[in-house]
Amino acid sequence: MSLLDNAQFNTIRGRLWIGFGVLVGILLLAGFEARRALTGVSREIVASLSEVESEAALTSQVSADVAKTIEAASRYLDTRDSSAQSAFRAFGWAAHEVQRQMNSRPNQSASEVAAIATIDNKLSEMEIHYALAHRLADLGRADEARVASSAARRSIDELLADIALLGRIKAEKVAAARQDLASETAQRSDLLLSIIGLALVFGIIVVMFTVRHISEPLELLVTHAKRLSDGDLASRTDASMPGEFSILASAMNQTGESLSRVVNVAARTADEVSSSAHDLASVSEQISLSASQMASAMTEVSHGAEATVHQLRSVDETLQAIREAATGVRKRSDEVTHLAQNIEGAAQAKRVEIDRALGILVDVKSSVERAAAEIGHLNATVSDINQFVQSVSQIADQTNLLALNAAIEAARAGEAGRGFAVVADEVRKLAEQSQRAADDIVQMTTVVTARVTSSAKAMESSAGRVIEIERVSRDIDAALHTISDAAERTRIAAIGVTGAAEANASAVNHAAVSLESIAKTAEGHAAAAEQVNASTQQQSAACEQMTSASNVLLAGSTQLRQLVGTLKT
Amino acid sequence: MVQKRIVLALVGLAACSHDTARTVTFGAAGPFSQAYGLANKQGIQLAVDEINASPAWGTTRRLSVQFADDSGNGVRASSVAQSFVNSPRIVAVVGHVNSGAMVSAAHVYDQHLAAVATTATSPALTGISPWTFRVIPSDSANGQTIARFINARGRKRASVLYENNPYGRGLAENFKRSFAGTIISIDPIGEDSAQRFEPFVTWFKKQKPDVVFIAGTDASGLAFLKEARRQNLDADLVGGDGWQTVAPSPLAEGVFVGAPFSAQDPRPEVRAFVTAYSRKFNSIPDGNAALAYDATKLLAHAVEQVGPDRVKIREYLANLTETSAFHGVTGAIRFRPDGDPIGKGIVMTRVHEGAMQLEATK
Numbered sequence: 001m002s003l004l005d006n007a008q009f010n011t012i013r014g015r016l017w018i019g020f021g022v023l024v025g026i027l028l029l030a031g032f033e034a035r036r037a038l039t040g041v042s043r044e045i046v047a048s049l050s051e052v053e054s055e056a057a058l059t060s061q062v063s064a065d066v067a068k069t070i071e072a073a074s075r076y077l078d079t080r081d082s083s084a085q086s087a088f089r090a091f092g093w094a095a096h097e098v099q100r101q102m103n104s105r106p107n108q109s110a111s112e113v114a115a116i117a118t119i120d121n122k123l124s125e126m127e128i129h130y131a132l133a134h135r136l137a138d139l140g141r142a143d144e145a146r147v148a149s150s151a152a153r154r155s156i157d158e159l160l161a162d163i164a165l166l167g168r169i170k171a172e173k174v175a176a177a178r179q180d181l182a183s184e185t186a187q188r189s190d191l192l193l194s195i196i197g198l199a200l201v202f203g204i205i206v207v208m209f210t211v212r213h214i215s216e217p218l219e220l221l222v223t224h225a226k227r228l229s230d231g232d233l234a235s236r237t238d239a240s241m242p243g244e245f246s247i248l249a250s251a252m253n254q255t256g257e258s259l260s261r262v263v264n265v266a267a268r269t270a271d272e273v274s275s276s277a278h279d280l281a282s283v284s285e286q287i288s289l290s291a292s293q294m295a296s297a298m299t300e301v302s303h304g305a306e307a308t309v310h311q312l313r314s315v316d317e318t319l320q321a322i323r324e325a326a327t328g329v330r331k332r333s334d335e336v337t338h339l340a341q342n343i344e345g346a347a348q349a350k351r352v353e354i355d356r357a358l359g360i361l362v363d364v365k366s367s368v369e370r371a372a373a374e375i376g377h378l379n380a381t382v383s384d385i386n387q388f389v390q391s392v393s394q395i396a397d398q399t400n401l402l403a404l405n406a407a408i409e410a411a412r413a414g415e416a417g418r419g420f421a422v423v424a425d426e427v428r429k430l431a432e433q434s435q436r437a438a439d440d441i442v443q444m445t446t447v448v449t450a451r452v453t454s455s456a457k458a459m460e461s462s463a464g465r466v467i468e469i470e471r472v473s474r475d476i477d478a479a480l481h482t483i484s485d486a487a488e489r490t491r492i493a494a495i496g497v498t499g500a501a502e503a504n505a506s507a508v509n510h511a512a513v514s515l516e517s518i519a520k521t522a523e524g525h526a527a528a529a530e531q532v533n534a535s536t537q538q539q540s541a542a543c544e545q546m547t548s549a550s551n552v553l554l555a556g557s558t559q560l561r562q563l564v565g566t567l568k569t
Numbered sequence: 570m571v572q573k574r575i576v577l578a579l580v581g582l583a584a585c586s587h588d589t590a591r592t593v594t595f596g597a598a599g600p601f602s603q604a605y606g607l608a609n610k611q612g613i614q615l616a617v618d619e620i621n622a623s624p625a626w627g628t629t630r631r632l633s634v635q636f637a638d639d640s641g642n643g644v645r646a647s648s649v650a651q652s653f654v655n656s657p658r659i660v661a662v663v664g665h666v667n668s669g670a671m672v673s674a675a676h677v678y679d680q681h682l683a684a685v686a687t688t689a690t691s692p693a694l695t696g697i698s699p700w701t702f703r704v705i706p707s708d709s710a711n712g713q714t715i716a717r718f719i720n721a722r723g724r725k726r727a728s729v730l731y732e733n734n735p736y737g738r739g740l741a742e743n744f745k746r747s748f749a750g751t752i753i754s755i756d757p758i759g760e761d762s763a764q765r766f767e768p769f770v771t772w773f774k775k776q777k778p779d780v781v782f783i784a785g786t787d788a789s790g791l792a793f794l795k796e797a798r799r800q801n802l803d804a805d806l807v808g809g810d811g812w813q814t815v816a817p818s819p820l821a822e823g824v825f826v827g828a829p830f831s832a833q834d835p836r837p838e839v840r841a842f843v844t845a846y847s848r849k850f851n852s853i854p855d856g857n858a859a860l861a862y863d864a865t866k867l868l869a870h871a872v873e874q875v876g877p878d879r880v881k882i883r884e885y886l887a888n889l890t891e892t893s894a895f896h897g898v899t900g901a902i903r904f905r906p907d908g909d910p911i912g913k914g915i916v917m918t919r920v921h922e923g924a925m926q927l928e929a930t931k
Contacts, residue, residue, distance in 0.1 A: 117669075
C-alpha cells in the first residue's frame with residue numbers, strides 16, 4: 001500500500017491510470033456479462049421453445065389422431081366402409097406410436113409419464129370396444145353393436161379428459177419454463193445494472209477526486225509564479241499536493257533559491273571584476289616590459305643552441321669510426337669461429353681413425369699372445385721328445401751290451417752258437433742304428449728348441465711394441481679430444497665476441513640516433529627561441545589590448561552592480 | 570477415547586457385515602398374480618435358492634430379492650421402478666415382465682440402476698436406455714419366426730387378435746410384416762378374461778380363416794380358447810411366448826406356441842433345471858420361469874465378478890462377449906449395445922396333453 005502511495009497513487013497520472021483502468025475493467029466486465037447473459041438466455045429460449053414446440057406438436061398430434069380414430073370408428077359403424085375400418089386401425093396405431101415417442105422424450109416428469117400411460121390405456125380400451133362393435137355390426141347384430149359403441153364412447157370422454165390433463169401438464173411445463181427464463185433474465189439484468197451502476201459511481205468519484213486535486217495546488221502555484229515575476233525571490237510553496245505539483249512547487253522553490261544565490265554572487269562578482277580590471281591594466285603593462293627583456297634573452301639562447309649542434313656533429317663522426325672498428329672485430333671473430341669449427345671437425349675425424357687403428361692393434365695383440373702360448377706348448381713337447389730319445393739311447397746301450405754278451409756266449413758255445421752269434425751281431429747292429437737314430441733326433445730337437453726360443457723372444461718384443469703403439473694411440477686420442485674441446489670453447493668465445501661486437505654496434509647506433517635527435521632538439525630550441533621572440537612581441541601588443549578591455553569591463557561591472565541592487569533576496 | 574472409537578467402529582463393521590455388506594438385494598417386478606407373472610417369480614425363487622446354496626455365495630454373501638407387483642401396467646411399473654432406484658440396498662433389477670411396463674420403467678432406471686427384463690419383447694424397448702437389457706428376443710424376431718412357421722405349413726388366410734398393449738401390438742405388427750398370405754382381420758382385444766370373444770369367433774366361423782394368431786397372454790388366451798372350443802372353430806390356433814402358460818390347460822390341446830424355451834430340451838443343464846423346478850413347484854417350467862431364472866443367475870454372476878455396485882454391474886452386462894457370455898438354460902446370454910440379446914430365438918411347439926412338444930419346422 002505504501003509503495004502504491006509513493007509510486008502510483010501520489011501522482012495525478014497514476015491516479016488517472018488506475019481510475020480509468022478500473023473503470024474500463026468494470027465496463028468490460030459488464031459487456032462480457034451482458035453478452036454471456038444474452039447468449040445464455042437466447043440459447044435457453046431456443047431450447048425451451050423447440051422443446052415446447054415439439055411437445056405441443058406431439059400433444060396435438062395425439063389429440064388429432066385420437067379424434068380421427070373415433071371419427072373413423074363411428075363412420076364404420078354407420079357405413080360399414082372398409083376404408084373407414086383401415087383408417088380406424090391406422091390412426092389408432094399412429095396415436096400409440098406418438099405416445100411411445102412422447103414417452104421416450106427426455107425430461108419427462110412422473111406425472112407426464114403417468115398421463116401418457118393413462119391415455120394409452122384409455123385409447124386401447126376404446127379401440128377394443130369399437131373393434132367388438134365393428135364385428136357385431138359385421139354380423140348384423142346392430143343393437144349389440146350400439147351397446148358396445150356406447151361403452152366405447154364412455155371411454156372417449158375419459159380419454160378426452162386425460163388428453164386435456166396432458167395439455168394442462170404441458171402448459172404448466174411451458175409456464176414453468178417461461179418463469180425460469182423470466183427469473184433468469186431478471187437476475188442477469190439486475191447483475192448487469194448493478195455492474196454499470198458501480199462503474200458510474202466509481203467514474204464520478206474518480207473525476208471529482210481528480211478535479212479537486214488539480215485545482216487547489218494549481219492556484220497556490222499560480223500565486224507563487226506571480227510573486228516570482230514581481231521579483232520576490234524569497235517566495236516559497238510548502239503545501240502538500242500530488243506528485244507532479246509537488247515536483248513543480250519544489251522546482252519553483254529551488255528556482256527562487258538559485259536566483260537569490262545568483263543575484264548575490266553576481267553582485268559580489270561585479271565588485272571583484274571592477275577591482276580586478278584595475279589590477280589587470282597595471283599587470284599587462286608589466287608583462288609588456290618583461291616580454292621585450294625575454295626577447296633579447298631568447299636571441300642568446302638561439303645562438304647557444306647552434307653551437308651545441310656543431311659540437312654534436314663532431315661527436316657523431318667519432319662514433320662512426322668506432323662503429324667501423326666494431327664491424328672489423330666482428331668479421332675477425334667470425335673467421336675464428338669458422339677456423340675453430342674446421343679444427344674441431346678434423347680432430348673428430350682423426351679420433352675416428354685412431355679408434356679403428358686401436359681396434360686392429362687389439363686384434364694383433366691377441367694373435368701374438370696366442371702364438372706365444374703355442375710356442376710354450378711346443379717347448380714342452382720338445383723336452384718330452386728329448387726324454388724319450390734318452391730312454392731309446394739307454395735301451396740301445398743295454399741292447400748293445402746284451403749283444404756283446406751274446407756274441408761272447410756264442411763264441412764260447414762254438415759251432416753250436418754260430419747261428420746265435422749271427423743273431424747277436426744283428427741285434428748289435430740294430431742297437432747301433434737305434435743309437436744313431438736317437439742321436440739324430442737329439443740333434444734335430446736341439447735345432448728346434450733353439451728356433452722356438454728365438455721365436456718366443458721375437459714374440460715378446462712384438463707384444464711389447466704393440467702395447468707401446470696402443471699407449472701412444474690413446475695419448476693421441478686424448479690430445480685430439482683436448483684440441484676438439486679447445487676448438488669448441490674458442491668457437492663459443494668467438495660467438496660471444498660477435499654478440500658483443502653487435503651489441504656494441506647497436507649501442508653506437510643508438511648513441512648516433514640520440515645524438516641526431518639531440519642535435520635536432522637543439523635546432524628546434526633555436527627555432528623555438530626565435531618563435532618565442534616573435535610571440536613575446538605579439539604578447540606585448542595583446543597586453544595593450546587587454547589594458548583597454550579591462551577598462552571596458554570596469555564600466556560593465558559598475559552597470560551590473562546597479563541592476564542587481566534592485567532585486568530582493 | 571481412542572479405544573472407545575475403535576470399539577464403536579468395530580461394532581459398526583460387525584453390523585455392516587450382517588446386514589448390508591453380506592446381503593445383496595435385487596428388485597424384481599412383474600404381474601405376479603397372473604400365471605405368467607407367477608412363473609417368473611418361481612423361476613427367480615429357484616435361482617435364489619441355488620445361488621445361496623452355491624459355494625461362491627454360501628460363506629460370503631446372501632442374495633435376497635424384493636418382489637414388487639406392477640400388474641404389468643406402465644403407471645404402476647414406473648412408480649415401482651422409482652422405489653427401487655430410491656432404495657440404496659437394491660443393486661440391480663430382475664424384470665420387468667411386460668413390454669408396456671418395461672417401456673415406462675426404462676426411463677426411470679436410465680442412469681441409475683441396471684434392469685434385465687425377462688419376457689418383455691416389445692421392439693420399443695430396443696435401445697431405450699443403456700441401463701436396460703432383456704434376455705428374450707424382441708417381438709420383431711418372434712413375430713417373424715411364427716409367421717415363417719405358418720407360411721411353411723401352407724396357411725394362406727390369417728386372422729389376428731392382439732392384446733391392445735405394446736407387447737400385443739409389437740408382436741402382431743411383426744407377424745403381419747413376415748406373413749406371406751392374406752390377413753383378413755386384425756382386431757384389438759383386452760388383457761383380461763372377462764371379455765366377449767363370441768362375436769369374433771362367430772365372425773371367424775363365417776369367414777373361415779386357415780389360422781388365427783393371438784398375440785397375447787394367458788388370461789385373454791384361455792377366455793378365447795374357451796369360446797373357440799365352444800363353437801368348434803376349425804383353424805390353426807397360434808400364440809406367442811405370452812401363451813406358454815396357456816399350455817397346461819386342456820383347452821390348449823393342439824395349439825401352437827412360439828416359446829423362448831422348451832422343457833423338453835435334452836441339454837443337461839435344462840434337464841437339471843426342469844427337475845429342480847418340478848420338485849420345488851410341482852409343475853413343468855415354461856419360458857417365463859426359465860428366462861427369469863436365467864436373468865437372476867446372470868445378475869448374481871455379475872455380482873460375483875464385479876461386486877454389488879450398480880455402475881459396475883451395468884458395465885459388466887454391457888461388456889459381455891462371445892467368450893465371457895453367461896450360459897443359462899435358455900442359451901448363451903450377451904447383449905447388443907441396444908440391450909437386446911445376441912443369438913437367441915424362439916422355438917415352435919405344439920401343446921399335447923398339457924406339455925409343449927417341440928415342433929419340427931417344415
